[in-house]
Amino acid sequence: MHFAIRHLTGYRYDGPVSDNLNALRVRPATTSTQRCDEFHVRIDPETRVSRHIDYFGTEVLEFGVPAAHDHLTIDVRARVVTSDPGAPPDGPWNAVAAPGYAEAAGEYLLPWHDEGLGDALADLERAMRATTPLATLRLLCELVPDRFEYRRGATHTHSTVEHLLEVGAGVCQDFVHLALVLLRRQGIAARYVSGYLWAAPEDGGADSLEVDTHAWLEALVPGTDGRGEPVWVGADPTNRRLAGETHVKIGHGRFYADVPPVKGVYRGPDASDLHAAVTMSRLDPQSGARA
């Protein structure tokens, strides 16, 4: 699929602010199934933008607006081509205990420091266990939205898994955090993915959509029959499916805080009006496309 993405963020402040420093993680990644052809960022008030690649391999754009200002606009445009990742491997459980698996898994297998959860997840842990790690991943993508309601405003940016369990509702970010804890407890390495989702109805029709930034996960699934390299497989517990060419990945990390799309701090009054909009447009003919 071929997309044009426009990610517009606008802040309007109640009074003059200064030293507004921000870090953006918004550039679509280039992976084996995705290519970012064009990428532009415009900041208003105008300022210099510097770039670096962070620990997790995500490109970070940093800028600062030192002088007093009353608004900030971050206008990001990208063109991305995605392709279908193909059928994932379906290796057996015993393959996740092999030494090669732990090596490929790295820190995405480390405990979450989730001791505070106690036995709250015991039921889900029992329910999610399926015949293979891949089957478990698929099952989890059903279980999480079955048990928890998708509701904006139920949680906030820094919400914990405990918070999701308490209110019984959350957004994609919370669903992913919960799924990551559950997968790691089963010995399956899993990481948080930030990006955009083409959320068009299955029967097509739309060629432009208002969306939002999205979160899903990648789990390390062992190779079929336990042979071959384990593969990172994208899965979207908010949408009950594996990630495919509708998912445009920006980057990954252990959790949200490793890949926040926009993070900033400024000097001045706390109150500000945020307007964020992501517009995705299909640039290729829609016939034959599968969402």
Add this chain to the structure above:
Amino acid sequence: MTPESAPITEGYAPRAPFRDELFAEDGTPRPPARALVEALARLGPEGLVAAGRRRDAIFLQQGITFETIGEEGPTRERPFPLDLVPRILTGAEWRTLKQGLAQRIRALNHFVDDVYHGREIVREGIVPWPLIAGRSHFARAVHGIRPPGGVYCHVAGCDLVRDADGTWRVLEDNVRTPSGVSYVLENRGAMARLVPDLFSAYRVRPVDHYPQLLLAALRSVAPSADSEATVVVWTPGPANSAYVEHAVLARQMGVELVEASDLVVRDEVLYMRTTAGLKRVHAVYRRLDDDFVDPLEFRPDSLLGVPGLVRAYRAGTVAIANAFGTGVADDKAVYHYVPEMIRYYLGEEPLLQNVATYLLGDPEVREHVLGRLGELVVKPTGESGGKGVTIGPSASEEELERIARRIEAEPERWIAQEVVHLSTAPTATHDGRLAPRHVDLRPFAVFGERIDIVPGGLTRVALRDGSMIVNSSQGGGSKDTWVLEDGEPDDRAEARLPDPLPPALPDLRYGGWSGQAQQQQQAAGPDAAAEA
């Protein structure tokens, strides 16, 4: 009157199996300590008690105090207890220690650089990667950043102990800008005033040039074209337990003492606000946890610190002492691998020994340790300052059971060590007589163009009879540490110190910081929408 029969030392005897620093097993003073013991005998218990009273009055008046931590958290400030009986190291002993420390600190510095770059030591199979990545002080935000001069551990303080057989061992490494050096300076000054007669037969190597060594090291790594790089001491504020030390160091180095609100980053350069406008800063001496230095990095929910500081650091426009991320090297589980690091990075045999340490992640090791918990010392990996330490032989059954449960729940967060028989040194009791008390030694190394260590360091002493916990936060005291002059050319810097500046900037008003972040909350996609 011979020293052995003087009232002050009457009945003093080393307690087997512990080695005593000043007395031999037969109860006679070791040769380097003979003149000191004679001088103490002349002073007598009354003289020592009187000098102690003068000491407390001076320390309280000067604010040289320490906050003690009891069962229910921090309690009141009390004068930092300086024991008036010094500890003596010969020139030869000191040279061995100094070389061993320099070797160790160089290896630790290599390790920090390696962890945030090539990870060669992991690829060689010497240190396991999950162990490093699992440390709470592993700082992903500074991955790939090499600081000015390649120096990370500008100030290091390894805690040394002397075992029963006289072997020096490293108990733990401290490379997150350890505190305590101001006590080394204050102690020497106080000793010279309170008990000058003790010095009369000795030539003790000076320590008062430490601030100049530190300033020279900071300037040598500061990214500045001219030699007059601007250095600041960043303190969390008067509420911090090390505030007095920050103020002393800033004053003696002749640099500004600043807080976060005095600093601002513009275009990847750090500035300090002064009455004359912004002034570029080239090097920062700090003792703040990484978590609280820059709200744009590290802790996502913190608004403390200086926004953009990591940016400036990444751009190479400022040196931070100690560098961000050094906490990965003084972790107690990583400690186990330091001898291997020395062999790997330097190709040398370690000159200083570790204490035998058990990592509890391995089920077999864990079982062995749980079986003999009563004989071992258990420590949490990420802590410092003696927090959370359980000493098996002196712990109750209940305490041992509790710690066993915590180990089983989170084995990676604990280590176990063999008990070290910390040496003792004669220490004044309340009536002025001497009694053996356990001591360790924390020398302070400064790493700039090279590694310098002022002679001696902070000898910490457990003031309670039999106790081996020397941390000042747990009721420990300190001793002046004498390294005897034996003709080795000393490293004293001769340049005069600049005139001291006022310790803080005028309090200019500035707004507070606010955070902005977006939650990821896209509505359900097609499938879920269809079902909803």
